[in-house]
Amino acid sequence: MSSRGERGLGHETLELIDAAKKILESQWPMTVRGICYQLFGQKLIPDMSRRHTARVSRALVSARERGLISWGRIVDESREIERVAQWDDIEQFTGTVVPTVATIGRTRHIRFS
DSSP, rough: OOOOOGGTTOOOHHHHHHHHHHHHHHHOEEEHHHOOOHHHTSSSSSSHHHHHHHHHHHHHHHHHHHTSGGGGGEETSSSSOOOOOSSSSEEEEEHHHHHHHHHHHTTTTOOOO
């Protein structure tokens, strides 16, 4: 009998998720690609083609959404880190923001009054 978080997942998907969970117990955080390499080494995926790595990626998203794998165990190093904009003084702020707002206004035909 499957647990509540595993309902609706196919047998092969559950095998991938279980193998990924075991990998992530000893090595984390890891990228999806890193997990795919491990699964390929264990012969759980036939190759590292886009088709098979995308399947693993979908399984991992599903596992994280269902609470089967922690979100913090898998990282995406291809995405840029978001930072909160900060300025040292009002001159820096206006030197950065005002030209940007003016550009947006020109490109979108926004009227400033």
